[in-house]
Amino acid sequence: MPANAKLPIVIKFSHVVTPDTPKGKAANYFAQRAAELTEGAVSVEVFPNSTLYKDKDEIQALQLGAVQMLAPSLAKLTQLGIHEFEVFDLPYLFDDIQTLHRVTEGWLGANLLGRLETKGVKGLAFWDNGFKSFSANRPLHDLPSFKGLRIRIQPSKVLEAQIRTLGAQPSALPFSGTYQALRTGFIDGAENPHSNFFTQKIYEVQKHIVLTNHGYLGYAVIANKRFWDNLPARIRYQLTQAIGEATEYANRIAQEENDQALQKIKATGKTRIYTLSAAERAELRRAMLATHAKMAPYIGQSVVNAVYEETG
Ligand code: LMR
Numbered sequence: 001m002p003a004n005a006k007l008p009i010v011i012k013f014s015h016v017v018t019p020d021t022p023k024g025k026a027a028n029y030f031a032q033r034a035a036e037l038t039e040g041a042v043s044v045e046v047f048p049n050s051t052l053y054k055d056k057d058e059i060q061a062l063q064l065g066a067v068q069m070l071a072p073s074l075a076k077l078t079q080l081g082i083h084e085f086e087v088f089d090l091p092y093l094f095d096d097i098q099t100l101h102r103v104t105e106g107w108l109g110a111n112l113l114g115r116l117e118t119k120g121v122k123g124l125a126f127w128d129n130g131f132k133s134f135s136a137n138r139p140l141h142d143l144p145s146f147k148g149l150r151i152r153i154q155p156s157k158v159l160e161a162q163i164r165t166l167g168a169q170p171s172a173l174p175f176s177g178t179y180q181a182l183r184t185g186f187i188d189g190a191e192n193p194h195s196n197f198f199t200q201k202i203y204e205v206q207k208h209i210v211l212t213n214h215g216y217l218g219y220a221v222i223a224n225k226r227f228w229d230n231l232p233a234r235i236r237y238q239l240t241q242a243i244g245e246a247t248e249y250a251n252r253i254a255q256e257e258n259d260q261a262l263q264k265i266k267a268t269g270k271t272r273i274y275t276l277s278a279a280e281r282a283e284l285r286r287a288m289l290a291t292h293a294k295m296a297p298y299i300g301q302s303v304v305n306a307v308y309e310e311t312g
Pocket residue numbers: 016017023072073129154174175192196
């Protein structure tokens with residue numbers, strides 16, 4: 001090795017889900033493409049499953065520079081004091097992923113990512129997971145069945161309001177503590193896309209899942225801004241390309257991963273999967289839609305309106 005050879009630039013990339021989820025796979029794919037495109041000048045070390053940091057700590061760790069990259073769910077960006085990302089938590093905001101992409105892949109998505117810079121965070125991309133279902137130990141077919149249930153949510157005021165529209169009690173807990181909280185009965189239910197339900201073994205602790213598709217769960221790929229800005233321009237260019245490829249990959253596999261996860265949950269035979277009738281769906285939707293008007297002033301009416309315009 002020549003005397004002036006530099007060690008690779010190390011990027012610690014922390015996340016909270018397992019490696020076999022859409023985000024886990026995309027993070028590993030990014031690591032592989034980053035090594036290839038930079039010809040080994042960058043080594044991305046991925047720490048899955050909250051092994052390095054849990055939800056809240058990981059965002060602080062990024063700001064302090066203890067890790068260089070993360071992909072937290074959009075709900076969790078609110079911990080930076082930027083509530084606009086909670087717009088994505090509004091129930092029944094997007095009819096499908098294509099409509100959602102009009103926001104995340106357009107000017108509005110870029111504008112939202114840009115707002116992170118004041119917090120020392122560089123927003124790089126949006127990665128999909130998918131639409132959420134609810135789980136519990138009782139069948140959830142109508143509004144009364146939600147009454148009084150303690151449901152785990154991510155730390156988001158919008159999700160809190162959404163749960164209250166159902167007559168249930170929100171409980172904001174770290175992702176890593178959810179299984180245990182369900183097992184011990186500290187909480188009664190949860191919401192997540194099926195890939196998270198399956199990989200967190202929800203079928204061991206929840207007897208029922210109702211296919212509501214009521215809200216979107218996706219991620220922002222973010223970096224410590226100082227770290228990112230100080231990278232050699234050539235490396236930054238190559239990493240941007242690796243992120244672009246990983247984004248394309250993440251958004252291509254997410255739906256299929258969630259469909260397969262649902263089949264795997266079914267195959268355990270431990271959790272009943274319920275499809276709502278049109279009338280049941282309409283009842284839950286009507287109740288949860290009240291979240292929009294209630295939370296728009298908190299999120300920022302102009303951001304909510306902009307999303308309506310892009311998706312309407
Ligand atoms: C959750 O906390 O439920 C999710 O944000 C976990 C994740 O990162 O998918």
